[in-house]
Amino acid sequence: AFALGKPVVTTSGTWVGEQVERYGGGIVLHRVSVEVVLTAIREILENYEEFSEKALKAGKELRKLYSAESFVKTVLKTIPQG
Secondary structure, X not given: OHHHOOOEXXXXXXXXXXXXXXXXXXXXXXXXXHHHHHHHHHHHHHOHHHHHHHHHHHHXXXXXXXXXXXXXXXXXXXXXXX
């Protein structure tokens, strides 16, 4: 979702929740109910451009950290040299 600039609604205590808390681009719910989810969706819709911009920026940062290139570099660091 972040890679496409799509804001997310997620729950706390999850990996996605941690990313939203770090980068923005969505809303983290600490409790879930129909009313809470609808309020979050309304907030995103009212401020969609801002949430979308933060989601795109989050996507760029997360791709740097979790790309294939990053994975290979991490693996190579674990291989003894020499």
